[in-house]
Amino acid sequence: MSLPRLMEDYMKSLREFANIFFKNKFGVVGVAILSVFIFMAIFAPQISPYNPMDVKSIGIGKPFSPPAWIKIFNKDIPDDSVFGILGTDELGRDIFSQIVYGSRISLLVGFAASFTAVFIGTIIGLVAGYYGGIIDEVLMRFADILLIIPGLPLMIVLAAILGSSIRNIILVIGITSWPSIARIIRSQVLTVKEMKFVEFARAAGCGDNYIIFKHILPNVMPLVYVNAAINIANAILIEAGLSFLGLGDPNNISWGMMLFFAEQYQALLRLAWWYIFPPGICILLVVLSFIFIGHALDEILNPRLRLRR
Amino acid sequence: MPLLQVRNLKTYYQTARGYVKAVDGVNFQIGEGEVFGLAGESGCGKTTVALSIIRLLPPGGRIIDGEIMFNDKNILAMSEEDIRKIRWKKIAIVFQGAMNALNPVMKVGDQIVEAITTHEDVSKEEAWRRAEKLLEMVGIEPSRAKDYPHEFSGGMKQRVMIAMALACNPQLLIADEPATALDVIVQAQILKLMRDLQRKMNLSMMLITHDLSIIAETCNKVAIMYAGKIVEYADTKRIFREPQHPYTRGLIGAFPSIKGPRRKLISIPGTPPDLLNPPSGCRFHPRCPYTNDKCKSMEPELKDLGGGHYVACHMPW
Amino acid sequence: MSEFKGYIVRRTVYAIITLFLTITINFFIFRVMPGDPVSIMVSERILKPSVVEEVRAMFGLNLPLWQQYILYIRNLLIGYFGYSFHWKEPVINVIMERMPNTILLMGVSTILSVIIGIILGVLAAWKRGTKVDVTILTSSLMFYSLPVFWIGMMLLMLFGYYLGIFPIAGTMSRPPPEGFFERILDLLHHMTLPTITLTLISYGEYTLLMRGTLLDVLTQDYIVTARAKGLPERRVLVKHAMRNALLPTVTAVAISLGFIVSGATLTETVFSWNGIGRLIYDAMMMRDYPVLQGAFLIISISVILANYVADIVYGILDPRIRYGGQGA
Numbered sequence: 001m002s003l004p005r006l007m008e009d010y011m012k013s014l015r016e017f018a019n020i021f022f023k024n025k026f027g028v029v030g031v032a033i034l035s036v037f038i039f040m041a042i043f044a045p046q047i048s049p050y051n052p053m054d055v056k057s058i059g060i061g062k063p064f065s066p067p068a069w070i071k072i073f074n075k076d077i078p079d080d081s082v083f084g085i086l087g088t089d090e091l092g093r094d095i096f097s098q099i100v101y102g103s104r105i106s107l108l109v110g111f112a113a114s115f116t117a118v119f120i121g122t123i124i125g126l127v128a129g130y131y132g133g134i135i136d137e138v139l140m141r142f143a144d145i146l147l148i149i150p151g152l153p154l155m156i157v158l159a160a161i162l163g164s165s166i167r168n169i170i171l172v173i174g175i176t177s178w179p180s181i182a183r184i185i186r187s188q189v190l191t192v193k194e195m196k197f198v199e200f201a202r203a204a205g206c207g208d209n210y211i212i213f214k215h216i217l218p219n220v221m222p223l224v225y226v227n228a229a230i231n232i233a234n235a236i237l238i239e240a241g242l243s244f245l246g247l248g249d250p251n252n253i254s255w256g257m258m259l260f261f262a263e264q265y266q267a268l269l270r271l272a273w274w275y276i277f278p279p280g281i282c283i284l285l286v287v288l289s290f291i292f293i294g295h296a297l298d299e300i301l302n303p304r305l306r307l308r309r
Numbered sequence: 310m311p312l313l314q315v316r317n318l319k320t321y322y323q324t325a326r327g328y329v330k331a332v333d334g335v336n337f338q339i340g341e342g343e344v345f346g347l348a349g350e351s352g353c354g355k356t357t358v359a360l361s362i363i364r365l366l367p368p369g370g371r372i373i374d375g376e377i378m379f380n381d382k383n384i385l386a387m388s389e390e391d392i393r394k395i396r397w398k399k400i401a402i403v404f405q406g407a408m409n410a411l412n413p414v415m416k417v418g419d420q421i422v423e424a425i426t427t428h429e430d431v432s433k434e435e436a437w438r439r440a441e442k443l444l445e446m447v448g449i450e451p452s453r454a455k456d457y458p459h460e461f462s463g464g465m466k467q468r469v470m471i472a473m474a475l476a477c478n479p480q481l482l483i484a485d486e487p488a489t490a491l492d493v494i495v496q497a498q499i500l501k502l503m504r505d506l507q508r509k510m511n512l513s514m515m516l517i518t519h520d521l522s523i524i525a526e527t528c529n530k531v532a533i534m535y536a537g538k539i540v541e542y543a544d545t546k547r548i549f550r551e552p553q554h555p556y557t558r559g560l561i562g563a564f565p566s567i568k569g570p571r572r573k574l575i576s577i578p579g580t581p582p583d584l585l586n587p588p589s590g591c592r593f594h595p596r597c598p599y600t601n602d603k604c605k606s607m608e609p610e611l612k613d614l615g616g617g618h619y620v621a622c623h624m625p626w
Numbered sequence: 627m628s629e630f631k632g633y634i635v636r637r638t639v640y641a642i643i644t645l646f647l648t649i650t651i652n653f654f655i656f657r658v659m660p661g662d663p664v665s666i667m668v669s670e671r672i673l674k675p676s677v678v679e680e681v682r683a684m685f686g687l688n689l690p691l692w693q694q695y696i697l698y699i700r701n702l703l704i705g706y707f708g709y710s711f712h713w714k715e716p717v718i719n720v721i722m723e724r725m726p727n728t729i730l731l732m733g734v735s736t737i738l739s740v741i742i743g744i745i746l747g748v749l750a751a752w753k754r755g756t757k758v759d760v761t762i763l764t765s766s767l768m769f770y771s772l773p774v775f776w777i778g779m780m781l782l783m784l785f786g787y788y789l790g791i792f793p794i795a796g797t798m799s800r801p802p803p804e805g806f807f808e809r810i811l812d813l814l815h816h817m818t819l820p821t822i823t824l825t826l827i828s829y830g831e832y833t834l835l836m837r838g839t840l841l842d843v844l845t846q847d848y849i850v851t852a853r854a855k856g857l858p859e860r861r862v863l864v865k866h867a868m869r870n871a872l873l874p875t876v877t878a879v880a881i882s883l884g885f886i887v888s889g890a891t892l893t894e895t896v897f898s899w900n901g902i903g904r905l906i907y908d909a910m911m912m913r914d915y916p917v918l919q920g921a922f923l924i925i926s927i928s929v930i931l932a933n934y935v936a937d938i939v940y941g942i943l944d945p946r947i948r949y950g951g952q953g954a
Contacts (some may be wrong), residue, residue, distance in 0.1 A: 145651060149652075
C-alpha cells in the first residue's frame with residue numbers, strides 16, 4: 001500500500017472518530033478547556049504582560065495588591081494599592097503573568113510524566129501478559145511492590161534526594177505511576193491473547209514480535225488512551241502537590257509553586273484571595289479537561305451498550 | 310383465535326451512526342399448542358422479535374410500529390404494570406447461551422422460587438418444593454436446587470433455564486437458540502426434553518434458531534427471516550419439500566444430508582446486509598442468483614401461494 | 627471446599643512473600659540514600675571525630691551492609707523500628723504519637739466517601755442518561771479533579787480566617803481544654819474542615835466505580851432474565867444487580883482502607899494536622915532516615931494486610947470462589 005493511501009485511510013478513520021467524539025458532551029467541554037490552556041502555554045510571552053522569571057518584574061506593583069478591577073466595587077481604594085488583572089504576590093510580581101507561564105510547566109510535566117509512565121507501563125504490561133510464566137510473575141511482583149509503597153511519600157523522598165528540577169519531577173512521577181497502567185494493560189492483553197485471531201496468527205507462523213505489535217497492541221490501544229488521559233490528569237495534580245510542598249523547580253514558576261509561596265508568605269492570613277484562587281482554579285480546569293476527555297473516551301470505547309444478536 | 314398475533318412489527322435500534330432497522334415489518338401468528346420456528350442467519354433480527362414480544366429491548370431499541378396481540382390484547386399498548394404481570398406467567402423465555410443467564414451469586418433454587426413467588430401467592434416452602442419438582446422434570450437431581458449456577462455444566466444450566474421458564478405454567482415459551490452453545494449430543498437431549506414437555510403441557514412454543522435441522526425436527530410452522538423481514542412462511546413439511554424463496558433454498562441446500570446422495574454444498578454468496586442502510590427493493594437481491602431490475606427497485610410483498618404457504622419474491626414459480 | 631482452602635493458602639503465601647520483599651526493599655532504599663545522616667545530626671554542634679565514630683557505631687552504621695540487614699530484621703521482630711535522629715526518641719514512639727490522628731482523619735473521611743460514593747453511584751446508574759446521572763457524574767468528576775491542598779486552603783481561608791468559625795491549625799487547641807467531653811468536641815471542631823476537604827475529593831472515585839460496575843452488571847444476561855421474569859425494577863436492581871456489583875466495590879474499599887495509614891500529606895500540611903503524612907515530609911527535610919524507614923514500613927505492612935483481608939473477604943462473598951468447581 002502506498003503512503004498516500006495509508007494516510008488517507010488513517011485520516012478517514014480519524015475523522016470518523018472525531019465525529020463520534022465530538023457528539024459526547026464531556027469530550028467537547030474537555031477539549032475546549034484544554035485548548036484554552038494549550039494556547040496560553042504556547043503564546044505565553046505574547047499574552048502575559050511580564051516575564052515572572054525576570055528579576056526586573058519584582059516590585060512592579062506593591063506586594064499583595066488586589067487586582068485592579070475591584071475598584072469597580074470599591075471606588076475609594078487608592079490607585080497604587082491595586083495592580084493588574086490578578087494583583088501581585090509577596091514580591092510585588094504580577095500574578096497574571098505567573099498564571100500564564102505556569103501553564104507551561106503544568107502541561108509539560110503532565111504530558112511528559114504521563115508519557116513516560118504509559119510508555120513503560122504499556123511495554124511491561126504487554127510483555128508480562130503475552131509471555132506469561134516467570135517473566136510475568138517477576139514483573140508483576142515488582143509492580144505490586146511499587147504499588148504498596150505509599151505513592152506521595154515515595155515521591156517526596158525521591159524528589160528530595162534527586163533534587164528539584166523539571167526533569168527529575170517528570171522522572172519521579174513517571175517511575176512511580178507505571179505499575180497501575182501495567183496491570184490494566186496486562187489483563188487486557190490476557191483477554192486479547194485468548195482470541196481466535198491470535199491463535200490463527202501463531203498457526204500461520206507469525207513471530208512473537210509481529211503478533212504483539214500487529215495484533216495485540218492495536219486491540220489494547222483504546223484502553224491505553226483512556227488511561228493516558230487520566231494519567232496526565234494525575235500527573236498534573238501530583239506535580240502541583242510536590243510543588244506545593246516546596247519540592248518544585250525553583251527556576252520555573254508553576255501553579256503549585258505559587259500556592260507554596262502563598263502559604264509561606266501568609267496569603268491566607270492576609271485573605272489574599274487573588275493569590276490563592278487563580279492557581280488552584282487553573283489546576284482544576286486543566287485536570288478537569290483531561291478527566292472529561294478520558295471519561296468521553298471511556299464512554300465511547302467501552303461497549304456498555306451491547307446489542308444482543 | 311390464535312394465541313399470539315404479530316402484525317407489522319417494526320423495531321429499530323438507535324446507534325451513533327443512525328437507525329438499525331432490525332425488524333422491519335414482520336407478520337406471523339402462533340396458535341395454541343403450536344410450535345413455531347423462526348429461522349435465519351445471525352443478525353437478521355430474530356432475537357429482536359423475541360425481545361419485542363416481551364418488551365425487553367436493550368438500550369437504544371425502540372418499537373416503532375405494529376401490534377402484538379396476545380390473547381386478544383395488544384402487548385404494545387399495555388402499561389408497564391400489566392406487561393410485568395404477563396412476563397413469565399404467560400410468556401416465558403429461554404435465552405441462548407445460558408452461560409450468563411443465571412445470576413452467579415444466587416442459588417439456582419432461589420432463582421426459580423423467585424419466578425414463582427412473583428406471580429403466585431404461595432409460601433416459600435411450597436415454591437421450593439415446586440422448584441425441586443421442576444428440576445426433576447428436566448432431568449436434574451432435585452437436591453441440586455441449593456447449588457450455584459457455576460456448579461453446573463452448560464447443558465445442565467440450559468435445563469435449569471427451561472425448568473425456570475416453565476415454573477408458572479406459561480402459555481407461550483420462547484426459546485432463543487436453546488441448543489446452540491452446546492455440543493451435539495447434549496443438543497439432542499435438550500431438544501427432546503423440550504419436545505416432550507411441549508407435548509405434555511400443550512405449550513405453544515416459538516423456537517428461534519439458525520439451525521434448520523432443529524426446526525425440521527420440532528416445529529409445525531416455519532418463518533424464514535432475512536434482513537429484518539419475513540421472506541417465506543409455511544408448514545415445516547412444505548418448506549422443506551418445496552422451498553420457494555431463493556434464500557430458503559440456499560439455507561436448505563447448505564445443510565448436508567447423511568441419507569441423501571453426495572452432492573456439492575450450496576452456499577449463499579455474499580455477506581449479510583447492513584441493516585443501517587439495507588439494499589433497495591428486495592433486500593436479498595445482492596445475493597440472489599435470479600435478480601432482475603424489478604427486484605432491485607420494488608420490495609416484494611408476501612404472496613399467498615395457497616395452503617398457508619407465503620413467499621415474498623417477485624419470481625413466478 | 628478444598629478449592630477455597632487452596633485459594634486462602636495461595637493468598638497467604640503471596641502476602642507473606644510480598645511482606646518479606648517489601649521489608650527488604652524498604653531497608654535498601656534508605657541505606658543507599660545519599661547524605662550521611664550522622665553528619666547532618668552532628669552539624670548542629672562540633673564534635674571530635676572519635677565521638678562521631680561512636681555515634682556511628684551506636685546506630686550500627688559502621689557495619690557491613692548485610693550485617694546491618696540482619697540487625698534490622700532482628701530488631702523488627704522485637705518491635706524496634708530504630709531511633710529518630712531528629713526527635714531523639716524511638717521511631718515507634720514518634721510514629722505512634724501521630725498515627726491515631728491520621729487514622730481518625732483518614733478513616734472518617736474514607737467511610738464518608740464510600741457511603742456517599744455508593745449511594746450516588748447507584749443512583750446515577752439507575753437513572754442512567756437522565757439529568758440526575760449527568761449531574762452526579764459531572765460533580766464527581768469535578769471534585770475528583772480538585773487539587774486537595776487548594777480546596778483545603780480555600781475552605782481554610784473562608785471558614786477559618788475570614789469567618790472564624792473553624793480553627794485555623796492543629797489537631798487540638800493549645801492548651802487542650804479540660805475534660806474528656808470538651809476535648810472530643812475540640813478535636814471534632816479541628817477535624818471538620820480537613821475531613822470535609824478529604825471527603826470532597828475522594829467520594830468521586832467511589833461514585834464512578836460503583837456507577838461503572840453497576841452499569842456493566844446491568845448489561846449482563848441474567849439481568850435480562852430477571853426482568854423477563856416480571857420482577858419489579860427495584861428488585862432487579864437490589865437483589866440481582868447490586869449483589870453482583872458490590873463485589874468489586876468491596877474489594878476497592880478494602881484496599882483503600884489500607885491506605886488510610888499513609889495519611890494525607892497535603893491536607894495535613896494545609897491544616898497543620900499532626901499526622902503521619904506530615905511526619906514523612908518533616909522527616910525527609912531533616913533527613914531522619916530511621917523515621918522515614920519506620921513510617922514506610924508500617925504503611926506498607928498495613929497495605930499488604932488490607933489487601934490480604936480484601937482478598938479473603940472477596941473469596942467469602944463470591945460463591946464462585948467459595949464453592950468453586952464445576953459440576954458434572
